[in-house]
Amino acid sequence: MASQEYVVRTRGLMKQYTMGNQTVSALNGVDLDIYRGEYVSIMGPSGSGKSTLFNAIGGLDKPTSGSVFINDVDMAQLDAQELAYLRCHTIGYIFQTFNLIPVMTALENVTLPTVFAGMSTDDGIERGMELLNLVGLGDRYHHKPSELSGGQQQRVAIARSLANHPSIVLADEPTGNLDLKTGTEIIELLKHLNRDQGVTIISATHDLKMVDVSDRIVWIRDGVIAKIEAREDIELKIGEMEGELAH
Amino acid sequence: MNSKSSAPPSRSEIKRQIQLPFRKAVEISIKSIRIRMGRSIITAGGILLGIAFFSSVRMSAMFADIQNEITKDRKARIQAGTLKPTEKDTKLIAASAVDAVEERGAANRLKWLSIMGLIVCTVGIANAMLMSVTERYKEIGTMKCLGALDSLIVKLFFIESCLLGLIASALGFVLGWLAVSVVNLVVLGLEAFGLPFWLGSVQLGLFAVAMGTALTFVATIAPAIRAAQMPPAAALRVEI
Ligand SMILES: Nc1ncnc2c1ncn2[C@@H]1O[C@H](COP(=O)(O)OP(=O)(O)OP(=O)(O)O)[C@@H](O)[C@H]1O
Ligand SMILES: [Mg+2]
Numbered sequence: 001m002a003s004q005e006y007v008v009r010t011r012g013l014m015k016q017y018t019m020g021n022q023t024v025s026a027l028n029g030v031d032l033d034i035y036r037g038e039y040v041s042i043m044g045p046s047g048s049g050k051s052t053l054f055n056a057i058g059g060l061d062k063p064t065s066g067s068v069f070i071n072d073v074d075m076a077q078l079d080a081q082e083l084a085y086l087r088c089h090t091i092g093y094i095f096q097t098f099n100l101i102p103v104m105t106a107l108e109n110v111t112l113p114t115v116f117a118g119m120s121t122d123d124g125i126e127r128g129m130e131l132l133n134l135v136g137l138g139d140r141y142h143h144k145p146s147e148l149s150g151g152q153q154q155r156v157a158i159a160r161s162l163a164n165h166p167s168i169v170l171a172d173e174p175t176g177n178l179d180l181k182t183g184t185e186i187i188e189l190l191k192h193l194n195r196d197q198g199v200t201i202i203s204a205t206h207d208l209k210m211v212d213v214s215d216r217i218v219w220i221r222d223g224v225i226a227k228i229e230a231r232e233d234i235e236l237k238i239g240e241m242e243g244e245l246a247h
Numbered sequence: 248m249n250s251k252s253s254a255p256p257s258r259s260e261i262k263r264q265i266q267l268p269f270r271k272a273v274e275i276s277i278k279s280i281r282i283r284m285g286r287s288i289i290t291a292g293g294i295l296l297g298i299a300f301f302s303s304v305r306m307s308a309m310f311a312d313i314q315n316e317i318t319k320d321r322k323a324r325i326q327a328g329t330l331k332p333t334e335k336d337t338k339l340i341a342a343s344a345v346d347a348v349e350e351r352g353a354a355n356r357l358k359w360l361s362i363m364g365l366i367v368c369t370v371g372i373a374n375a376m377l378m379s380v381t382e383r384y385k386e387i388g389t390m391k392c393l394g395a396l397d398s399l400i401v402k403l404f405f406i407e408s409c410l411l412g413l414i415a416s417a418l419g420f421v422l423g424w425l426a427v428s429v430v431n432l433v434v435l436g437l438e439a440f441g442l443p444f445w446l447g448s449v450q451l452g453l454f455a456v457a458m459g460t461a462l463t464f465v466a467t468i469a470p471a472i473r474a475a476q477m478p479p480a481a482a483l484r485v486e487i
Contacts, residue, residue: 060392061480080397087479088394099389099483103282115275116394160393 006072007168007200008034008057013066015052015223026052027063028223034202036167039194039213042204044220050204053220054172057202058091059083070168088116092161092199094171098153100145106132106156107141113163131159135189151182158189162199169193171203175210184209272399276406286379287411293375294415295422297368298459302423302451304364308357309447310431313439315350369462376408376466380474381485387474388482400475401468408467409460416459420452 013030016023026049034040042050055061057068059075068075070090078086087093100109107128114124132138135155137148145153154174161169174190175183191213194201203210211217217234219226280287324330387400431439474482 055478055480058392060483061478084391084394084396087392093392095483099385099392101386101389103279112390113393115271116390116399164394 005036006033007036007038007070008032008202009069009072010053010057011067011069013053013056013068014064015049015056015061016064026223027056027066029066030220030223030225032218032225034200037194037198037200039191039201039215040203040218041210041214041216042202042218042220043206043210044226046206048220049223050220051172052223054170054202054204058093058170059086060093084116088113089164090166090168092163092166092169094154094157094161094169094174094203096173096176098145098150098157098177100153100156100160102145105142105144106137106148106159109145109156110160110163113160117164127163128159131162132156134162135159149182150178151185154178154182154186155189158186158193162193162197166199168200168202171201171205173205173207174203175205175207180209183207187213269402272402273406276403276410279403279407280411290375290379291411291415291418293371294412294459294463295419297371298416298419298455299423299426301361301364301368301458302420302455303427304357304360305451305455306424306427306448308354308361309444309451310427310435310439311353311357313441313443313447314435316443317435317438368459372412372459372462373466376463377470380404380467380470384474384477384482384485388477388479388485391475391479391482397475401471404467404471405464408464408471412460412463413456415463416456419459420455423455424448424452 010030010032013027013032014025015027016025018024030049030053032053042053044050052061056063057070059068059070059078062076070086075083075086093099100106101112104112107125110128110131111124114127115121119127129138129141132141135158137152137155137159140148140152145156148156154177158169158174169190171190175186178186187207187209190201190203193199194213203214211231211234214231216231217229219228321330321332321336325332325336390400391397428440
């Protein structure tokens with residue numbers, strides 16, 4: 001692991017959803033510190049608040065209370081332009097449903113963040129091809145998402161998330177829509193990026209295959225952190241965890 | 248390790264980087280219309296038909312006026328003895344003399360039809376544009392995740408709606424104009440295509456295109472602003 005500097009910190013993070021007269025508490029005070037260069041998996045049963053935490057850390061939704069610090073900057077203090085800059089340059093996002101733009105080719109999808117970053121078209125295309133090659137899809141650059149398999153689409157999404165050299169890649173169940181083998185390949189790719197490029201990876205997941213590559217696992221239940229384990233502590237307890245997830 | 252994370256950019260640097268030049272926005276919009284050509288044609292079709300209907304109603308009203316003028320003029324000249332009435336004239340004059348009441352009724356009907364045309368056109372355009380924004384909520388959310396400002400998204404839809412509205416309204420007017428003109432060419436003959444016709448056509452054309460573009464713009468920009476202001480998480484969650 002790299003320096004012991006925090007890249008993400010959350011303090012007292014709460015999120016309530018109000019629908020009509022009903023209030024659902026999705027996060028009930030989450031304090032989480034993530035080191036630069038770490039690979040962190042956020043695990044927990046369905047409905048425990050993983051996606052809500054993902055949205056809060058990524059600045060995709062405002063928490064009801066509490067703070068998120070990215071590189072020691074309080075996200076609540078950012079104006080619209082700084083927030084857009086943060087999403088553009090500092091954080092890369094990967095979703096369970098890939099969220100590629102269907103009418104654009106793989107290359108256009110990967111290049112889009114460079115357009116928002118103000119990069120010239122030529123530089124953007126060069127960067128896009130470099131990333132598509134990195135994820136092993138250099139020869140599929142002109143294909144639309146509908147012409148690619150799920151695993152290939154997720155590779156394109158990973159390439160896109162890296163377009164502007166983010167220091168954090170946030171993923172919400174990146175293997176959720178993929179079969180075992182494809183999922184393993186995606187996890188290996190993420191680990192590879194984490195190790196070789198020093199990108200901090202934070203991934204919400206149900207997928208126990210993630211445990212192998214994670215530096216730490218954050219267990220979340222009913223909107224609070226139940227426990228945090230380092231990989232060394234849990235390597236031999238996978239069977240036990242299967243039981244845990246089934247709850 | 249990433250070099251960027253150690254030196255956070257200044258505010259002005261952020262502003263410069265995140266603000267796309269207008270030319271680039273136009274480029275993206277044109278591309279956006281082109282790459283979803285099928286969908287664009289359907290959307291434009293809604294606008295086009297609305298404007299074509301409106302234009303054809305207004306054109307019919309205009310021809311009715313022109314025909315009236317011609318009949319009146321000929322009648323005057325026949326009475327003054329400077330024009331020898333043809334069979335057609337006698338019929339026309341007889342018809343117009345029979346009931347001025349019915350004529351007023353016809354004018355009223357055309358007025359109502361024009362208002363109907365306007366309503367059909369407004370609803371058609373609003374419907375087409377609302378759909379085309381709504382079906383792109385997810386895309387809007389994705390673009391915001393990738394660093395697009397709210398204002399950029401609104402700007403893209405603004406340019407796109409103006410281009411689409413302009414092209415579709417112009418084509419719609421030409422369609423309505425052509426259809427009614429051809430019919431009246433057969434019925435009334437070349438005589439009806441004098442200066443009043445051309446003046447009226449230009450006036451109606453400008454009005455129809457301006458109105459179609461403005462309606463398209465208004466119908467697009469309201470839902471686009473709403474979508475752009477949503478937090479990305481909410482926009483991504485929208486399923487249609
Ligand atoms: N937009 C929303 N409106 C209302 N309630 C919501 C919304 N999003 C999430 N919730 C609720 O918040 C709680 C946490 O949801 P969240 O999506 O964060 O869970 P999750 O851990 O990601 O689950 P899963 O593993 O199934 O994806 C759930 O009870 C859910 O019903
Ligand atoms: Mg989830």
